[in-house]
Amino acid sequence: MRSVVVAGAYMTPFGKFLDRNVRSLATEAALGAVKDAALDPKDVEMVAFGNAASGVLTGQEMIRAQLALAGSGIEGVPMLNVENACASASSAFHLAWLSIAADQCEVALAIGAEKMTHEDKKRAFVALARAVDVEELVREHGEAVLTEGAGSLFMDIYAKEAKVLMDRSGATQRDFATAAAKTHFHGSLNPKSQYRQARSVEEVLESRPIAGPLTLLMCSPIGDGSAGLVLCSEEYARKKGMPFVRVLASTIQSGVRDGAGDVVRRAADKAYASAGVSPSDVDVIELHDAASPAEFAILEDLQVAGDAESVVQFIASGETRLGGRLPVNTSGGLVSKGHPIGATGCAQLVELVEQLRGRAQGRQVEGARIAVAENAGGDLGNGPAAAVVTILGA
Amino acid sequence: MRSVVVAGAYMTPFGKFLDRNVRSLATEAALGAVKDAALDPKDVEMVAFGNAASGVLTGQEMIRAQLALAGSGIEGVPMLNVENACASASSAFHLAWLSIAADQCEVALAIGAEKMTHEDKKRAFVALARAVDVEELVREHGEAVLTEGAGSLFMDIYAKEAKVLMDRSGATQRDFATAAAKTHFHGSLNPKSQYRQARSVEEVLESRPIAGPLTLLMCSPIGDGSAGLVLCSEEYARKKGMPFVRVLASTIQSGVRDGAGDVVRRAADKAYASAGVSPSDVDVIELHDAASPAEFAILEDLQVAGDAESVVQFIASGETRLGGRLPVNTSGGLVSKGHPIGATGCAQLVELVEQLRGRAQGRQVEGARIAVAENAGGDLGNGPAAAVVTILGA
Structure with missing residues (x-):
């Protein structure tokens, strides 16, 4: 187990941005974090990507990171799309940390991105209802709960x-x-x-x-935003003279x-x-x-x-x-x-x-x-x- | 980096099983793999779970592993829900391997499960269309492609x-x-x-x-099934006298x-x-x-x-x-x-x-x-x- 540090961090403004999509938010956060670490997008060797609602809100499943970062300069490297409901982004951070701890790479990007606002306001509630046992939800509320949400x-x-x-x-x-x-x-x-x-x-x-x-x-509001962190091995950060904080657990x-x-x-x-x-x-x-x-x-x-x-x-x-x-x-x-x-x-x-x-x-x-x-x-x-x-x- | 081995492997029959759900398939594969390794479900310390289509086919997103394995005896441990379209399950295997390589646990379960058959046959095609750039797909074919599929x-x-x-x-x-x-x-x-x-x-x-x-x-057919592998550190497998194969990469x-x-x-x-x-x-x-x-x-x-x-x-x-x-x-x-x-x-x-x-x-x-x-x-x-x-x- 190698010591892992965070050398770059960036979040977009959070809010309701009807005119932005996941790609726009994720790219801003990814490049912002890379810049904060004084690195180049090409230095990123691995991406762990947290997103929870795109499947319901835009229909995009399966290859969310690859599409969200397409054209950003961070491409081609190992990408893992991870979900754990509202804990998706910290799960992504965990994977970036693990990749460096296990000596798979020197620089990894953990990123979480979500676009929840939609012209059809109930869509966000429909998405949130997917973070419970959906079979049970349908038994209790009927099939319509999947398109109408459960309030x-x-x-x-x-x-x-x-x-x-x-x-x-x-x-x-x-x-x-x-x-x-x-x-x-x-x-x-x-x-x-x-x-x-x-x-x-x-x-x-x-x-x-x-x-x-x-x-x-x-109560937390419905909103859009993205946040990213650049993780590296402590050895790499020291060699580059980067300021950092340590991941202790x-x-x-x-x-x-x-x-x-x-x-x-x-x-x-x-x-x-x-x-x-x-x-x-x-x-x-x-x-x-x-x-x-x-x-x-x-x-x-x-x-x-x-x-x-x-x-x-x-x-x-x-x-x-x-x-x-x-x-x-x-x-x-x-x-x-x-x-x-x-x-x-x-x-x-x-x-x-x-x-x-x-x-x-x-x-x-x-x-x-x-x-x-x-x-x-x-x-x-x-x-x-x-x-x-x-x-x-x- | 520790040496990682596979000590248990099991797949369910593959086919069209209208009467089975993801939980039934995943539980059979998980317990089958654990039994093949001559371990107890309680020995599993981490689960990486690949699934690609449930979000579209049943509405279940976000916490697929936790629900698929609920009641199986494999519960409470770290679970990572991972997607990479048709490469979801090997991505899950990668994470289980990484967890052991990075000394996070001794026994991890990698599992992939999918239930694609549905009374509404076009749903499988609707799901598959989520493995491309959906925004582009909608631009080309209109919104209906998200409910009707693209053939x-x-x-x-x-x-x-x-x-x-x-x-x-x-x-x-x-x-x-x-x-x-x-x-x-x-x-x-x-x-x-x-x-x-x-x-x-x-x-x-x-x-x-x-x-x-x-x-x-x-052409590969539409179908349902699940497969699981139990991974351990080589040290653990040797100590237990388990037969194994090595993960070389x-x-x-x-x-x-x-x-x-x-x-x-x-x-x-x-x-x-x-x-x-x-x-x-x-x-x-x-x-x-x-x-x-x-x-x-x-x-x-x-x-x-x-x-x-x-x-x-x-x-x-x-x-x-x-x-x-x-x-x-x-x-x-x-x-x-x-x-x-x-x-x-x-x-x-x-x-x-x-x-x-x-x-x-x-x-x-x-x-x-x-x-x-x-x-x-x-x-x-x-x-x-x-x-x-x-x-x-x-």
Whole structure:
């Protein structure tokens, strides 16, 4: 196993771009990351590509990377098209990391790209419904669910999980709004965020109700975007004199149907062990807040602030806000920065690379040395189908 | 880089199974491969899953492995859903190999599964049309192509390639029929083959015309099936006293749009170099004969029988038939064994593992020590989008 580093990172602006396609977004991110690493497109020896929704939204399956990067100058090299629902891009990062760790190449590109906006707005919901057991979905809702979608299927799932969390931890809707307001504040500092407006707790509470305790401003929006990272062997980076951050761990775990729903915790445990890092070492976190209450359960699984009740207190007292002990989702998270699903995992890592290189400008976490990303995808009935935990070190 | 071996291999029968789904096929192959390795499902530490058509045929995207194996006893471990069109399963094999080579686990399962038959027969063609540039396809044929398909799109592509080959090498339609008849003979010896009827050159020539020089018996059929392989570190296999074959190379390359169309040759060159094997060392080959003329161009790219004209002579003189110098597609190939697209790459490797372990019964290549699989997928306008060459050694 060779030491692997990230030497380039770039994300496109996230937002609703009806006039852009996956190729345009992916090419911008790929070339942006390569340029950030001060390399040439021809230096890229392998591509791992995360995309989740093109199959439904444009019909493109099977050879998404080869087409998305056609004509970009990054062509002909090994390309792997990988899906793991909302964890597709961090799964792609895992493969790029693995290729270098296994001495298959010196320079690999991990990229996630997603184009979700469509003139027919329901198409995004139709796509999201493919991240659950579709056979079961059709049994429950009929064949039309495949063309009409199942409404805010995932927000209904998240609302149910939020209620369980409230019972278990004493968290209130206001606690969730506090987390959301914190994250929107962070998003207001990120020029590439889909939403760039700071929001008060009251504004979050008063926004449109979506499902259960969830209001609109607690939910990640539909959007488009792409993010890419250039990974190399540490040896290569040193030889070239490139600045870099280290990949300390990249761990994927899957859910178990009818199992304990502990997939994020299992991934975190393995990642800490593999990185030789303890939860108390962590300086900054990007986590999968597809809806804000998820932040509570994920911080519990990442074991950085004690049990469920302690996490509620930790967030309420401002410790996860910039300037607090452990800033969470400085990028604006999924709720504010946006959640183009197949791009999200790489976008989280772009933010953490910026933090560890001290380039996060108005949202810099001073002295950040250890960063954790948690990215989860799909649903197996009692939790995510896939979870990826990545640990980076300055 | 650790030495990686294959210790278990299994394929389901290939055929048209209207009453089976991806889960049923994948579970049979996964558990069959694990049993063949004399392991327990709980020993599997990682799954790489190839599937290409479920997104279109059943609507299932994103978390295909997690759902296909739910309840199988192989759950909770890292799972990667990978697509590379018809090269999806060999791409999955590549990832399983990489995981072990990079010391991420001791036991990995590579699996490919596909369910293509559907009461609505055109759905399979609709799915296949997703392995080309869909935006371009829609521009040429209109939106309806996404629901109606583009007929035998790939057979039209293969017919065009066959004509180029005829000009270049002097091959005739009868030469293609000779290769097809040879492969159908091999398929008649494989109890799991979709077609198990030996065919004469005349029968192939007289079967229904499909496109250009292609007749029905030169074309791979629509079908369902799954194949799986258990990979381990050589150290683990030795410790357990398991019989095994070695993975000498696993190489992926991508096509270049408007490029030289040399993707298979590039993959072969890299694989030989990585394995330290020369084309003259090869004893048995499984190659991607989605239509029989492909066999000629691929043998040329694999450099086992000289230039294009020599390959025509090589096949005509029976050297690729069982008993010849270099048997090709002893399994029956795609043309006779069948081509459930996301399963094909693993099915080729199952056949080669059987050959190298001397278990191929009526179709055994005596003394086979070095085996090559070539699996290609998708179309970039001037050749496949992806090609994988795998070299196994006894």
